[in-house]
Amino acid sequence: MTLDDIENNNNDHGQFMPMYDEGVNFPSYSNNFQPLKIEKNDKEDRQVTCSIVLFVLGFLLLIPWIINVINIKSKNKMARGFSIASVVLFSLSIAIIVIFVIFFIFLITSLHNSHREDR
Incomplete structure (x- = not known):
């Protein structure tokens, strides 16, 4: 096999023979991976759990x-978000209840007055 055959990747066996320069240093890699240390904050976890439970129970009561x-000033965004959503839904629910009560009072009084006039 001649130098021209090697440079043109022509050899007798039909295999590729890579060319390496002797002066080339290939980089070596080392694994310096260190996992992140995640510190669990149990207080924030409890706040999130409490906030979610209260949010879901709010649909029943x-x-x-x-x-x-109580969680509106929490450092945890999720707990604070559920708390704000709960307060907004509470306000909307109270407003709707007040509107319905006023409507039914008006309806009952108007029916009562019309019933009196029929006598």
Whole structure:
């Protein structure tokens, strides 16, 4: 096999023979991976859990939504978000209840007055 055959990748066996320069140093890699140390904050985990539970229970009863105001100043964004959503939903629910009560009072009084006039 001649030098021309090697440079043109022509050899008798039909295999590729890579060319290496003797003066080339190939980089060596070392694994310096260190996993992040995640410190669990149990207080924040409890706040998130409490906030989610109160948010879900608020759909059954209104009281848990207003109780969820305890987490409104939480450092955890998720707990704070559920707390704010609970307060907003509580406010909307109270407004809707007040509107319905006023409507039904008006309806009952108007029906009562019309019933009196019929006599």
